[in-house]
Amino acid sequence: MARNFKGAAIVLALAVTLSACSAAGGGAGQRTVSVTGTGTARLTPDIVVITLGVQTEDEQVAKAVQDNNARASGVIEAVKAAGVAPADIQTSDFSVSSQSKFDPLGNPTGEVSYFVSNTLTFTLRDIPKLGDLLQAALESGANTVQNVSYSVADPSEALDKARLEAIQDAHDQASQLANATGAQLGPVFNLNEYSPVPVQQYAAPSFGKGGGGGGVPTSPGTLEYQVQLYIVYSLR
């Protein structure tokens, strides 16, 4: 009898625990409406990151390196002449590799070609100079261009504006949903931000004309960043 009583007490304790748990969850009884608000920041790029370099080839490794050095120096000079600061220029790759020569049967002939590659990644902050800079780099010996990508050095202010827009958007959506169901929008219950996503935009009427000055024709266009806020409102 006493034992049964003890067993019943434990089961009771468990039941109390379980009900306490569902009450602590809070959300279960709370009426809410969840929406995702979107805000967009459109920015004119103010920096452009360029990766380009020099590749040379010779049967003598020393000759291949020497040719490469001469041309790479010229390229660095051209980049600096365009006003790029040394701190914005980084050697992103330097490599020497060999490739064996083969006869028609696929046997190595014993001769080797050496490939030397010197690659720079740099940031140009004076965008209208891009076309001339690319032209000058290519004329002074660059023979590979891997990347030209526009960016915004500090998009934070524009993103904050986009966040306020996203909150307004979320509020409008939530009000519409609440009204439709005859409820009233209460205070914000939960708010989460998804990271801003840059969206590349190619059509840019205002920046289309002569964006890059002379040399290689280029155009910076517009960069679009999207902010998304996930907001849960309480309903009354």
Place this chain on the structure above:
Amino acid sequence: MRNRLIISLLLFTSLVLAACSSQPGTSNQSGLSVTATGSVYLAPDVVDIDLGVQTQAAAVGSAVAKNNRLTAAVMAALADQGLASSDIQTSYFSVTPQQRYDDTGTPTGDVTYWVDNIVHIKLHQPDKLGEVLQAAIAAGANSVQGVTYSVSDPSQAQAEARQKAIDIAQARAHLLASAAGATLGEPLTINAFVGLPGPRTAGAAAAEEAPGSSVPVSPGSLEVQAQVTITYPLR
């Protein structure tokens, strides 16, 4: 026996409690969560280089002997450049035979041997990179697998980046809360992730110019990024 039942019931209860406490936390829980990134730019003070010597010959002995001679010369050149032996490590040594075939695809019995000896170098004076590469190549190095700039002690920059991320996250949380008409409580959870210095060239650190008669290189600057997520309760 009965005791065992009680223990298992208690265990079950605690499991239920644990499951219950971990369950709310996403949309069930009232709160505001922001994630912000902070960046610090700094000049590299170390550059890692992988370079070596590759030789080939029909006799394995002569391929190895040739390689040994050139590698010793490369090591001597590196020492001349002021590199300590503790900053030079043999990272790869291999001997690989390659069969020769006649026009019917049958092995002729002749073999070409390839010998590779690669060292990993840590150079603590990035401004000497061009000279070091030039000296190694002049001494016989004929393969360079790349150069990587880094920072030997990023901890201070990481702390600065973390602080920036926290400041940005707090400012943003207040901006969002006030715009949404909510009031923030004290931070509930803070998560931080700080990365290692990586290549970025959008900084303003000072850099040395490479001297004339060497491989032209430029260290630029590195970026240390921190990401912080803060969750606040809403009042």
